[in-house]
Amino acid sequence: MGKYNNLNTALIHGGISIDENTGAVNIPIYQTSTYKQDGLGKMRGYEYSRTGNPTREALEALIAELEGGTAGFAFGSGMAALTAVLSLFKSSDKVLISSNVYGGTFRVLDKVFNNFNISYGIVDTSDIAAFERAITDDVKAVMIESPANPLMTITDIRAVSEAAHAHSLTVIVDNTFMTPYLQRPLSLGADIVVHSATKYLGGHSDLVAGLAVVKDKETAERLAFIQNATGGVLGPFDSFLLIKGIKTLGVRMDRHVENAGRIAESLKENGAVKNIHYPGLKDDPGYEINRKQADGAGAMISFELEDGYDTRKFFESLELIMLAESLGGVESLVCHPSTMTHASIPEDIRKEVGITDGLIRLSVGIEDVEDIINDLNTAIERSRV
Ligand SMILES: Cc1ncc(COP(=O)(O)O)c(C=O)c1O
Numbered sequence: 001m002g003k004y005n006n007l008n009t010a011l012i013h014g015g016i017s018i019d020e021n022t023g024a025v026n027i028p029i030y031q032t033s034t035y036k037q038d039g040l041g042k043m044r045g046y047e048y049s050r051t052g053n054p055t056r057e058a059l060e061a062l063i064a065e066l067e068g069g070t071a072g073f074a075f076g077s078g079m080a081a082l083t084a085v086l087s088l089f090k091s092s093d094k095v096l097i098s099s100n101v102y103g104g105t106f107r108v109l110d111k112v113f114n115n116f117n118i119s120y121g122i123v124d125t126s127d128i129a130a131f132e133r134a135i136t137d138d139v140k141a142v143m144i145e146s147p148a149n150p151l152m153t154i155t156d157i158r159a160v161s162e163a164a165h166a167h168s169l170t171v172i173v174d175n176t177f178m179t180p181y182l183q184r185p186l187s188l189g190a191d192i193v194v195h196s197a198t199k200y201l202g203g204h205s206d207l208v209a210g211l212a213v214v215k216d217k218e219t220a221e222r223l224a225f226i227q228n229a230t231g232g233v234l235g236p237f238d239s240f241l242l243i244k245g246i247k248t249l250g251v252r253m254d255r256h257v258e259n260a261g262r263i264a265e266s267l268k269e270n271g272a273v274k275n276i277h278y279p280g281l282k283d284d285p286g287y288e289i290n291r292k293q294a295d296g297a298g299a300m301i302s303f304e305l306e307d308g309y310d311t312r313k314f315f316e317s318l319e320l321i322m323l324a325e326s327l328g329g330v331e332s333l334v335c336h337p338s339t340m341t342h343a344s345i346p347e348d349i350r351k352e353v354g355i356t357d358g359l360i361r362l363s364v365g366i367e368d369v370e371d372i373i374n375d376l377n378t379a380i381e382r383s384r385v
Contacts, residue, residue: 007066007181008250015062015243019054027058029240051228055236059211059243063201066180066246067193069213071220073227074239078176078196079104080232081210083112085172085194087226088219091117093140096169098125098155099353100148102196103342105174106349122349125155126286132163141170144190146293147177147286150302150337150361151354152277154286157293161189170219176200176328181253183294186215199328203245203252207238252330252366256299259372260364264301266373272380275359276303299364300327302337304356305383311336311358314383320367320375327363332372335361 004010019027030053035046046052056074064072075081082105089095095113097105099122109120123134125144142164146155161171173185176196185193195201197209214220227233234242257280264278279290280297290297305311315323321332325340335341338350338357345355364372 010065011181011249012247014065015060016054016058017062027055027240027243029236030054031236049236050231050233053233053236053239055239055243056234059234059239059246062243062246063180063195063197063211064213066184067175067213068180068184068186069193069215069220070217071214071224073212073214073223074197074234074242075210075212075227075232076234076238077208077232078102078174078194078198078210079108081194081196081212082174083108084223084226084230084232085192085212086113086118087230088170088222089113089118089140092138094119094121094136094138096121096123096125096131096134096139096142098144098146098148098153099123100151100153100355101143101145101174102149102176103337103344105143105145107344110344122353124153125160126153128156128159128163131160135164135167135169139167139169141172143172143174145174145177146183147279147290147298147300149177149300150277150342150359152279152284152286152298152300152302154279154284154290156289157183157185157188157190161191165189177298177300178294178296179249179253181249182257182296182298186213188293191215191219197242198326200253200256201246201249201328202242203249203329205326205329205331207241207245209234209238209242253296253299255366256364257296259366259369260297260299260301262369263362263364263372263376267301267303267376270377270380272306272309272384274304274306276301278302300361301364302359302361304358304360305380308385309380309383310385311360311383313385314360314379317379317382318375319378320371321362321365321379327361329363330366332365332367332375333363335363337361 060072
C-alpha cells in the first residue's frame with residue numbers, strides 16, 4: 001500500500017497528492033499538449049502529453065499505490081487499457097479468458113487480436129483442473145474477472161496464479177467489479193490488473209477511463225512504451241475527475257456493498273426471482289473463496305424472473321432504477337446482458353456459459369436501500385403476466 005497502512009488514507013493522500021509547484025491540495029488540470037524546452041534536450045521532466053502529463057501521472061501513481069504495483073497507466077477507456085495490455089503479446093500467442101467476461105473483452109480478442117494471430121480460449125477459471133487442462137504450449141496468459149461479468153462467478157485468484165506461473169503464464173485480472181478497496185489481485189499472485197475506471201473508481205457515471213497496474217519493472221517499461229507508442233492515453237481533465245472520484249471510493253464502496261447485501265437477501269425471499277448470482281450470499285458457490293480473497297462481495301447482482309413474469313415488462317416498470325449500459329456509479333442501474341453488455345458474444349457461446357435471455361444484471365447504487373428494494377418489488381409485481 002506504499003506510504004500508508006490504511007487504504008482509506010491512501011485513497012486521499014496516495015500517489016502524488018500535492019502539486020509541488022503551488023502547494024495546491026488538488027493536482028491541477030495540466031491542460032497542455034506540450035512543454036517548453038529550455039534548450040535542445042533540456043526538458044523540465046515533460047516533453048509531450050501523450051508521453052507524460054502531470055495530472056495523468058498523479059492518477060497513475062495513485063492507482064499503482066492502491067493496487068500495490070510498481071507502475072500504473074491511465075487510458076481513454078477500460079478497453080484501451082486492456083488493448084494495451086494485450087499488446088504485450090505477439091503473433092501465435094494464445095490468451096485464456098474466464099468463461100464469463102465483459103462482452104467487449106471477448107470482442108476485442110475475437111475481432112481484433114485474432115487478426116494479428118493472437119488467439120484466445122474460453123475456460124471456466126473457477127475450475128482449476130479445467131484451467132490446467134486448457135494450458136497448451138502456445139498459451140501465454142490468462143485473463144480473469146472475479147466476480148465475472150455477468151454471472152458473478154468467483155475464481156480463486158491465488159490458485160489460478162500458482163497454476164499459471166508453473167507454466168510461465170502472465171496472470172491478468174480485470175478488477176473493475178471489486179476495485180482495490182475490496183480486492184488487490186497483485187497481492188494474490190496476479191501480474192497485471194486492469195480496470196474500467198469508468199465504473200466504481202470514477203463512481204459518478206461522468207467519465208470513461210481505463211487503468212492498468214503491473215507488478216514487475218520490466219513489464220512496466222514495456223507497457224509504458226506501448227502506452228506512448230499506441231497513444232490511447234487519458235486526458236488531463238478526465239484524470240482529474242478520476243482522482244476526485246477515487247478519494248471517496250471507500251465510503252461509496254461501503255454503502256454499495258451494504259445495500260447489495262440487503263437487496264440480494266430481499267430478492268432471495270421474493271418467490272418471483274430465481275437463479276440469484278451474488279457472492280455475498282452464503283449459499284453462492286463463490287462465497288467462501290470470495291471471502292478469503294476479498295474484503296467484500298461487491299455490489300453487482302444478477303438474477304432471473306420465474307416463468308409467468310415478463311423481463312421486458314420488468315425493465316419498463318422500474319421507476320428509480322435506470323435501464324442503462326455501465327455500472328458502478330452512485331445511481332442504481334439495470335441491464336439486460338444478452339442484448340446489451342454481452343450482445344457481442346455469439347448466442348451459442350452465451351447459452352453455453354449460462355448468459356440466458358432472461359438474465360437481469362443490477363448495479364446497486366448508494367441510494368436509500370428501502371427505495372431500491374421497493375422499486376424492484378413493484379416492478380417485479382407489475383411484470384407478472
Ligand atoms: C468488467 C469490465 N471490464 C472492462 C470494461 C470496458 O471498460 P470501458 O467501457 O471503460 O471501455 C467493462 C465495461 O463495461 C467491464 O464491465
